[in-house]
Amino acid sequence: MTQGLPPDGAPPGQPWWVTGSLVWAVAVSLVLLSVGALAGRPDVALLGVAPLLASLSATWLRPRGQVWADSAQSETTAGVLAQRVQLSAPPGCTAVRLRLGRPEHGFSEVLVHVPLHREIEVTARSVRTGPQQLFRVEHQGIGGGGLTAGPVGEEAPDAVVVLPRSRTMPALPLPSRMRGLTGQHDSRRPGQGGGLRDVHPFLPGDSIRQVDWKVTARRSPNLEQLYVRRTMALGEAAVVLVVDSRDDVGPDPTTWSGIRSIRPDDATSLDLARQAAMTVAEGYLAVGDRVAVEDLGVRRRGLRPGTGRRQLDRVVQQLALLRPEGDPRRRIRPPRVSAGSLVYVFSTFLDAEAADMARAWRRMGQGVIAVDVLPNVRTRGLDARQWLAIRLIRIEREDRLAELAAAGVEVLRWPDAAGTTERLQLASRRSRRRPGRSMAGVVHR
Amino acid sequence: MRLWALRNRLRELFGLPPVPPRPGSAVVPAAPRVEVAMAGAVPGAVVRLLPPVLVVAGAALSGATGFAWYLTALAAIAVTWWPRYPWAAIVVGFFGLWLFGRDDLLALDAVAGTVPGLWRMAALVLTVHMLLVGTALAAHVAWRSLVETGVLLRGARTVLATQAIAQSVLLLVAWLRAWQPVGQEWLRLVAVAAVVGVALLVVPREWLVRRPRRVPD
Numbered sequence: 213m214t215q216g217l218p219p220d221g222a223p224p225g226q227p228w229w230v231t232g233s234l235v236w237a238v239a240v241s242l243v244l245l246s247v248g249a250l251a252g253r254p255d256v257a258l259l260g261v262a263p264l265l266a267s268l269s270a271t272w273l274r275p276r277g278q279v280w281a282d283s284a285q286s287e288t289t290a291g292v293l294a295q296r297v298q299l300s301a302p303p304g305c306t307a308v309r310l311r312l313g314r315p316e317h318g319f320s321e322v323l324v325h326v327p328l329h330r331e332i333e334v335t336a337r338s339v340r341t342g343p344q345q346l347f348r349v350e351h352q353g354i355g356g357g358g359l360t361a362g363p364v365g366e367e368a369p370d371a372v373v374v375l376p377r378s379r380t381m382p383a384l385p386l387p388s389r390m391r392g393l394t395g396q397h398d399s400r401r402p403g404q405g406g407g408l409r410d411v412h413p414f415l416p417g418d419s420i421r422q423v424d425w426k427v428t429a430r431r432s433p434n435l436e437q438l439y440v441r442r443t444m445a446l447g448e449a450a451v452v453l454v455v456d457s458r459d460d461v462g463p464d465p466t467t468w469s470g471i472r473s474i475r476p477d478d479a480t481s482l483d484l485a486r487q488a489a490m491t492v493a494e495g496y497l498a499v500g501d502r503v504a505v506e507d508l509g510v511r512r513r514g515l516r517p518g519t520g521r522r523q524l525d526r527v528v529q530q531l532a533l534l535r536p537e538g539d540p541r542r543r544i545r546p547p548r549v550s551a552g553s554l555v556y557v558f559s560t561f562l563d564a565e566a567a568d569m570a571r572a573w574r575r576m577g578q579g580v581i582a583v584d585v586l587p588n589v590r591t592r593g594l595d596a597r598q599w600l601a602i603r604l605i606r607i608e609r610e611d612r613l614a615e616l617a618a619a620g621v622e623v624l625r626w627p628d629a630a631g632t633t634e635r636l637q638l639a640s641r642r643s644r645r646r647p648g649r650s651m652a653g654v655v656h657r
Numbered sequence: 658m659r660l661w662a663l664r665n666r667l668r669e670l671f672g673l674p675p676v677p678p679r680p681g682s683a684v685v686p687a688a689p690r691v692e693v694a695m696a697g698a699v700p701g702a703v704v705r706l707l708p709p710v711l712v713v714a715g716a717a718l719s720g721a722t723g724f725a726w727y728l729t730a731l732a733a734i735a736v737t738w739w740p741r742y743p744w745a746a747i748v749v750g751f752f753g754l755w756l757f758g759r760d761d762l763l764a765l766d767a768v769a770g771t772v773p774g775l776w777r778m779a780a781l782v783l784t785v786h787m788l789l790v791g792t793a794l795a796a797h798v799a800w801r802s803l804v805e806t807g808v809l810l811r812g813a814r815t816v817l818a819t820q821a822i823a824q825s826v827l828l829l830v831a832w833l834r835a836w837q838p839v840g841q842e843w844l845r846l847v848a849v850a851a852v853v854g855v856a857l858l859v860v861p862r863e864w865l866v867r868r869p870r871r872v873p874d
Contacts, residue, residue, distance in 0.1 A: 250845070252845050262819055263746075263789050317691045323802065325805050332694060359793045
């Protein structure tokens with residue numbers, strides 16, 4: 213915001229300048245009037261009456277000061293960027309010429325009527341998330357039906373952070389080990405609160421409340437032996453979301469160099485990564501699990517593991533602020549994650565670093581899910597060299613992803629929504645399988 | 658596919674939103690644009706195309722013939738593509754020239770006692786005024802921009818106020834012609850004096866004063 217509303221009592225400013233058309237109109241009108249008067253031709257003289265009157269009234273009544281534009285509160289959501297622009301024009305202003313634009317959308321020009329004060333709403337459709345710039349506003353007042361014009365003003369664009377929107381995910385896999393003594397999931401340890409582990413003869417230390425009287429009556433009608441129900445302990449899952457923020461590429465490979473801007477209705481890889489990570493975080497935090505966030509693109513410490521609604525807000529904010537920052541050094545070791553965590557790696561896998569990290573975690577015994585967030589690439593309109601380059605990149609990527617799958621990493625492709633949901637549901641059922649249970653959760657007797 | 662692209666190109670020229678491609682088509686739809694909420698809008702192309710129409714109308718009303726029509730065509734092109742330049746005022750000057758070269762439009766029909774060219778003159782006065790104002794407005798309008806109807810209505814209100822005076826003067830002249838067909842030389846002298854007076858009174862003083870030379874640093 214470079215300009216605010218004019219303060220009360222501010223000087224009215226310089227009068228607007230007259231255009232060349234007005235000066236010429238006055239000159240031609242006076243010539244016509246003179247010739248008509250001298251030659252006794254009222255028809256010729258009358259031609260100059262209206263232009264002269266219009267020009268002189270525009271000159272005498274030309275406004276002073278300048279048009280003020282101020283950005284009001286913006287209501288930006290994922291999908292639509294919106295901003296309200298307040299305009300104040302001096303008396304006598306016929307119209308305000310506005311030029312509004314963003315680098316991705318280009319500029320739109322309009323001529324609007326401003327009766328002293330007015331608020332107009334500017335919108336633009338965009339699927340992009342994260343730090344975004346709103347609209348640059350250039351404005352100029354026009355008076356006297358276009359015969360006078362005011363100074364040109366400019367408003368710098370406001371910066372906003374567009375939060376990602378999650379997708380619904382019916383089920384998510386669990387890590388092989390649970391942490392803690394509380395949570396929503398059955399742990400592998402015996403304890404309190406979980407599902408049935410077994411029925412066991414009563415031992416010293418067992419509580420009398422654990423005695424299963426039905427089983428005892430069936431197995432020991434004379435009560436020589438009591439039987440107790442032993443249960444599993446509860447635990448919480450620890451999940452680490454590792455987002456590779458080094459790449460932010462769109463579906464059009466010709467924009468990957470960064471020279472051409474990405475279309476605003478094209479979601480980039482980072483938009484998809486934000487959406488995917490938020491979907492996963494929401495799913496785990498909703499059932500009380502712990503979620504942490506790491507960024508492969510920076511050396512800063514990531515978001516520590518946490519749980520609850522506030523942690524979700526922190527995760528969303530952290531994800532929204534991700535963006536490529538310079539040219540980071542290559543990582544030798546993967547970021548530390550706590551033992552027994554389930555690691556999600558969100559990356560385009562256009563280079564080997566994210567895949568190397570995923571394999572390293574897998575070798576350490578962590579459960580790893582690699583989420584490929586490269587958008588569906590549009591190859592239409594590529595020339596032969598570009599097509600060859602994209603083909604080589606594709607071959608390399610496919611090899612990389614195949615190596616990941618061979619190393620025991622679950623590989624998902626996020627743009628394929630149905631496939632990702634299905635794969636995650638299957639992984640979820642596999643992860644909940646316990647010895648003695650089938651895939652459908654039926655206990656084998 | 659080309660037809661779809663051409664159609665959208667034309668729609669864009671007139672400020673209309675693009676139509677989506679047919680289902681199953683492989684074309685990529687146009688990128689979204691910045692949209693401004695306005696209370697009714699006219700495409701900028703319409704505003705830009707109004708002055709050439711008025712040029713042709715003015716030429717017809719002022720009695721252009723032969724070579725004058727070539728000049729009219731050139732003037733129409735000029736006001737369409739370069740509305741910032743003072744072509745409209747120059748064209749009005751040509752209208753006056755062509756009018757001067759023909760019989761007086763406000764001449765009295767001695768038999769009927771009326772002024773037969775009155776309506777034509779009234780239309781010409783209106784056309785010339787609209788041409789100047791329309792060109793001045795078109796100078797601020799890009800081909801792909803949108804013009805709110807409120808702007809046009811306000812411009813029309815200003816034109817009407819000025820036209821009320823101009824058309825009243827026209828009726829006064831016609832009435833004077835009908836009232837006293839001959840012996841109006843004194844009126845001519847009054848008109849010349851009035852023009853000089855108007856020129857001295859209404860033109861801003863700074864336009865008539867030579868600007869002082871800038872002192873070199």
